[in-house]
Amino acid sequence: MFGYAIRRMIQLAFVLFGLTVVLFVLLKAMPGDPARVMAGLGATPATIEAIRVKLGFYKPLHVQYWRLIGGLCNGQLQAMTYHKPVWTVIIERLPATVELGAAGMLLALLVSIPAGLLSAIYRNSPLDYAVTTTALMGISIPVFWLALMLMLVFGVILHVLPVSGRGATLWGWSFLTIDGLRHLIIPAVALSSVQMAMNARLTRASMLEVMRQEYIDTARAKGLTERVVLIKHAFRNALAPVVTNVGLQVGALFAGAVLTETTTAWPGIGRLMYESIIRRDQAVVFGLALFMGACYMVSYLLVDIMYAYIDPRITYD
Amino acid sequence: MLKKGVLCLAISVLMFGVLVVADTAIPENPGAYVGGTLTIGVSQTFKDLDPRVSNSVYDAYVYGEVFDDLIGLDPDTLEPIPHIAKSWTVSDDGSTSVFYLNEGIKFSNGEDLTAEDVAYTFNWITDPANGSPNASEYEWLKEALVIDKYTVMFVNKPDWTPFCPGLVSESASIVPKDTCEAMGAEAFNLAPIGSGPYKFVEWKPGDHVTLERNENYWLVKPNLDKVIYRPIPTLATMMLELEAGGIDIADNMPAQDVARFQSMTGVDVLQVASLSYFYIAFNCSHAPSNDVRFRKACYMSTDMDAAVFSIFQGLTGVRAYGCTPPALWANDTDYLKNTIALEEDDAAAKALFDQLKTEGVIPANFKTTIYCPLDPRRTQLATILATNLEENGIDAEVQPLDWGPLLDLLYRSEDDPLGAGYEIFIMGWSGGADPHNFIYYLLTTENAVVGTANNFSWYSNPEADALIKEADTTPGCDQATREALYVEAQRKIFAEYPHISGYHYIETRGVSTRVQDFQISPLTWIQLCSPSNNVWVKE
Numbered sequence: 097m098f099g100y101a102i103r104r105m106i107q108l109a110f111v112l113f114g115l116t117v118v119l120f121v122l123l124k125a126m127p128g129d130p131a132r133v134m135a136g137l138g139a140t141p142a143t144i145e146a147i148r149v150k151l152g153f154y155k156p157l158h159v160q161y162w163r164l165i166g167g168l169c170n171g172q173l174q175a176m177t178y179h180k181p182v183w184t185v186i187i188e189r190l191p192a193t194v195e196l197g198a199a200g201m202l203l204a205l206l207v208s209i210p211a212g213l214l215s216a217i218y219r220n221s222p223l224d225y226a227v228t229t230t231a232l233m234g235i236s237i238p239v240f241w242l243a244l245m246l247m248l249v250f251g252v253i254l255h256v257l258p259v260s261g262r263g264a265t266l267w268g269w270s271f272l273t274i275d276g277l278r279h280l281i282i283p284a285v286a287l288s289s290v291q292m293a294m295n296a297r298l299t300r301a302s303m304l305e306v307m308r309q310e311y312i313d314t315a316r317a318k319g320l321t322e323r324v325v326l327i328k329h330a331f332r333n334a335l336a337p338v339v340t341n342v343g344l345q346v347g348a349l350f351a352g353a354v355l356t357e358t359t360t361a362w363p364g365i366g367r368l369m370y371e372s373i374i375r376r377d378q379a380v381v382f383g384l385a386l387f388m389g390a391c392y393m394v395s396y397l398l399v400d401i402m403y404a405y406i407d408p409r410i411t412y413d
Numbered sequence: 414m415l416k417k418g419v420l421c422l423a424i425s426v427l428m429f430g431v432l433v434v435a436d437t438a439i440p441e442n443p444g445a446y447v448g449g450t451l452t453i454g455v456s457q458t459f460k461d462l463d464p465r466v467s468n469s470v471y472d473a474y475v476y477g478e479v480f481d482d483l484i485g486l487d488p489d490t491l492e493p494i495p496h497i498a499k500s501w502t503v504s505d506d507g508s509t510s511v512f513y514l515n516e517g518i519k520f521s522n523g524e525d526l527t528a529e530d531v532a533y534t535f536n537w538i539t540d541p542a543n544g545s546p547n548a549s550e551y552e553w554l555k556e557a558l559v560i561d562k563y564t565v566m567f568v569n570k571p572d573w574t575p576f577c578p579g580l581v582s583e584s585a586s587i588v589p590k591d592t593c594e595a596m597g598a599e600a601f602n603l604a605p606i607g608s609g610p611y612k613f614v615e616w617k618p619g620d621h622v623t624l625e626r627n628e629n630y631w632l633v634k635p636n637l638d639k640v641i642y643r644p645i646p647t648l649a650t651m652m653l654e655l656e657a658g659g660i661d662i663a664d665n666m667p668a669q670d671v672a673r674f675q676s677m678t679g680v681d682v683l684q685v686a687s688l689s690y691f692y693i694a695f696n697c698s699h700a701p702s703n704d705v706r707f708r709k710a711c712y713m714s715t716d717m718d719a720a721v722f723s724i725f726q727g728l729t730g731v732r733a734y735g736c737t738p739p740a741l742w743a744n745d746t747d748y749l750k751n752t753i754a755l756e757e758d759d760a761a762a763k764a765l766f767d768q769l770k771t772e773g774v775i776p777a778n779f780k781t782t783i784y785c786p787l788d789p790r791r792t793q794l795a796t797i798l799a800t801n802l803e804e805n806g807i808d809a810e811v812q813p814l815d816w817g818p819l820l821d822l823l824y825r826s827e828d829d830p831l832g833a834g835y836e837i838f839i840m841g842w843s844g845g846a847d848p849h850n851f852i853y854y855l856l857t858t859e860n861a862v863v864g865t866a867n868n869f870s871w872y873s874n875p876e877a878d879a880l881i882k883e884a885d886t887t888p889g890c891d892q893a894t895r896e897a898l899y900v901e902a903q904r905k906i907f908a909e910y911p912h913i914s915g916y917h918y919i920e921t922r923g924v925s926t927r928v929q930d931f932q933i934s935p936l937t938w939i940q941l942c943s944p945s946n947n948v949w950v951k952e
Contacts (some may be wrong), residue, residue, distance in 0.1 A: 125820040126817065127606030127815070127817055127821065128815060128816065128817010128818045128819075128820065128821055129820065129821060130815060131823070132816075132817070132820045133816045133817050135546050136468045136546055139457065139548075139549060139865075140541075140548045140552070140865070140896060141865040142541040142544070143544050143546055143548055143549070144546065147544060150544070177460055178618070179461075179599040179602050179603060180599075180603075185618070188618055189618065189619060191618075192619075227450070240647075244653070247650065247653045248653060251654075251659070252656050252657045255657065258657075258659060259650065259657045259659050260650050260651045260653075260654055260659070260660070261620065261621075261643055261644060261645075262620050263863075271582070290787065310547075346485070358646055358647060359647050359649075359650060361643065361644065361646065361650055362647040363617065363619030363620035364619075367458075367619055367646070368619065370646075371458050375460070376817065
């Protein structure tokens with residue numbers, strides 16, 4: 097297992113290198129002069145020129161590329177429009193997204209797995225129909241619209257939750273304060289809605305598949321209680337595809353965070369990405385894309401490693 | 414000492430043509446509650462809090478409270494009024510202006526505000542090495558010189574505009590020289606220190622900026638304990654926050670929400686036509702758009718009044734006639750509307766297009782693209798124009814572009830100096846409280862330069878250029894003289910239709926009824942404590 101993890105880490109380094117090249121080419125291929133956009137209408141030629149020089153636009157492409165990579169590695173790459181090193185800008189915003197992503201994921205798991213389980217056990221019952229219909233709605237409703245509806249109902253009509261923003265924080269975390277926790281609810285529900293729905297459907301389908309297996313009949317024939325059959329024998333085996341999906345969703349949460357954070361005025365890295373693209377701050381876009389890419393890859397690696405624990409049939413060495 | 418001061422004053426009146434002497438006004442609002450917190454929703458995230466390097470009106474909401482301007486602006490007449498400068502003189506030839514500062518003004522860190530700080534501020538902005546995006550506002554300034562502790566002289570470049578246009582700007586806020594030099598520009602930008610009514614407390618990027626009362630403010634005691642600015646990029650969310658009471662002021666309101674909030678108790682909707690100008694423009698460098706008949710035919714193809722109404726429903730935008738907004742002096746709406754503006758006349762437009770086709774001015778198989786930014790309003794206007802042109806026999810399509818490629822197209826390049834790729838485009842402009850800021854940048858030959866300029870039409874009218882230059886260099890900066898010259902220039906220009914004037918935004922803010930003494934300004938500033946107001950909140 098250890099050797100496998102090391103091999104995957106080496107692969108990950110190569111993939112990250114490839115990602116930096118692709119990102120750099122894409123940034124350079126984007127139409128328009130970022131210096132002009134940053135300087136704004138009415139800027140003097142001297143101002144635009146100063147920005148171009150500061151960003152190193154006149155240097156050869158490979159020099160620009162290594163400047164970006166070197167700057168990111170030693171932490172000195174400056175975010176042009178934020179006046180701070182790129183990593184400082186990202187780290188300032190990261191806790192908000194980690195907190196939102198974790199809350200969303202937790203919510204999705206707490207709701208979707210029991211719902212999927214019950215839906216499978218009581219197949220074709222009103223409960224099953226309720227779960228599958230709600231899940232379909234969860235997948236279909238756009239995140240930003242759901243967030244706005246939650247704000248309208250709970251913030252404006254019922255006045256029980258704050259509409260937007262992050263509220264009070266303690267040591268940089270919202271969930272440590274009552275006010276922050278209240279601010280977290282609407283964005284977390286909105287962000288988790290798609291994951292919740294997908295996981296519930298997957299858990300249900302996986303459980304139904306497992307429950308058709310012969311070893312389940314054998315377990316029942318041995319006289320085990322239905323609870324033991326379902327939880328110990330069926331559920332654990334049904335969990336493998338769900339865990340895979342959850343692992344992949346860690347990365348997807350960052351993508352979903354762009355919409356959710358922008359709609360709910362949540363100051364995380366999803367909104368930072370949106371702002372940096374608008375401002376044409378290439379260094380921040382580059383750093384963020386790389387960071388998000390690395391998160392995807394690490395989550396895939398963790399999923400692969402977890403397989404071995406969940407499914408004894410899988411070994412890597 | 415007093416005699417010496419009077420003597421200096423007398424000499425300066427003799428040397429210079431105009432002297433403004435007035436005490437800086439002090440706001441009064443008896444019965445105001447002193448205390449409380451005001452929360453303002455802002456539709457964009459803050460970028461810079463140092464007025465020297467910020468080019469965003471949203472940043473100005475914050476630094477406008479942290480810093481004081483050299484001169485103020487009358488909210489009703491938009492004319493310069495004393496502020497840090499208690500008076501000023503302009504030399505007869507307009508080449509220099511001298512400012513006499515109020516004494517006893519302190520920055521929030523206790524430093525005195527002196528002529529050194531004023532000169533440093535403007536010299537820093539105009540120094541190309543600093544790359545300030547506001548440098549273009551002070552193209553007229555050669556240098557600012559310290560005369561004595563409370564007197565500063567601005568020396569203009571030869572044949573350049575007098576001080577008026579540049580100094581009535583939010584970027585004309587005075588920064589403390591010693592502190593700026595000690596902190597460095599980047600650190601100062603993140604934690605600014607000024608002499609304004611509120612002082613900077615914290616900036617949580619993307620979340621909020623907090624200010625609190627500057628207890629030593631020289632003009633008056635600001636009423637609010639604390640001001641919180643919250644960036645809320647989604648307008649629908651901002652409206653929900655306003656309705657729920659999460660914010661007291663929304664800096665923007667979409668047209669579809671205006672009627673709803675107007676009928677709601679607890680929120681007032683305040684509106685004023687802003688100093689903005691949005692226009693359909695023609696490339697005057699090549700055929701067929703360099704032919705005035707083509708431009709007139711395009712104008713006659715479209716009912717512009719109906720188009721603007723359909724975009725704004727008469728709520729958040731007003732039809733423009735000429736480039737000078739209605740809130741500004743030198744606005745000439747009546748003449749331009751009645752004499753220059755063209756009514757929709759499809760038959761006449763079609764006849765003109767046919768004539769141009771026959772003459773070969775419009776080539777066979779001519780097809781044009783109307784370019785605009787990724788802005789729903791301008792895209793809608795472009796679509797209306799394209800549809801009408803199609804009906805009159807001109808093949809037209811709409812192409813909204815991101816700012817980068819759009820500016821690349823309009824700024825042109827040495828390889829394409831005539832802008833061969835475009836005939837028609839839609840752009841906008843926001844300027845300060847002087848007609849110069851509109852007509853000079855958008856429609857003079859000086860601003861038709863490959864790679865940088867803002868006269869994207871490349872329109873050139875030497876007669877109008879001369880009038881604008883004369884207005885810009887009017888001795889003593891006399892407003893009546895300048896107004897007449899700008900009006901005449903505007904008439905000459907718009908008679909040749911380089912633009913079809915589109916609309917001016919109506920600045921719309923939602924304000925909770927707990928907020929008192931709040932004024933809306935055409936300049937899009939949010940002023941909480943100025944010579945004319947001191948905002949307070951009902952507890």
